Amino acid sequence: MADSMLAVNGPIIALEQKADKFATAKTLAGDGFTIPENAGEIWCYPSDACHWHPTGTPTSTFGHKVRANEMFLLKTNQQAAKIIGDAGAITLTVAYMKGARRGDGKGGMTRPY
DSSP states (O other): OOOBOOOTTSSEEEEEEEEEEOSSOEETGGGTOOOOTTEEEEEEEESSOEEEESSSOOOSSSSEEEOTTOOEEEOGGGTTOEEEETTSOEEEEEEEEEOSSOTTSOOOOOTTO
16 A cells, blocks of 8 residues: 555654555564654554554464454554454554654654654
8 A cells, every 4th residue: 555645743644554464473564564763652453353462472362352443552662562363364554643753763764754
């Protein structure tokens, strides 16, 4: 999906959606998402049920359970959390909120962030 350019002065700095992801436990960046350098909180909207864990490796029965089509929030210090689809690959829509920096200190300034 092409990047979405939103109002620079708004709280959301970018949106991203990818299909067929998280069949195995991976981080957002590890599964191809581009987290802006100045991202703060990240809102995630999965197409199907999934689990996520901020420091460990989730499974389809371990971690924070999220039902299909329900949003969950990754705070700045949780940007490296791993996510896994309960029944295989899922489509994930991500909204990056304006913040001070990426939690993992990585990333680059591309686009008008």
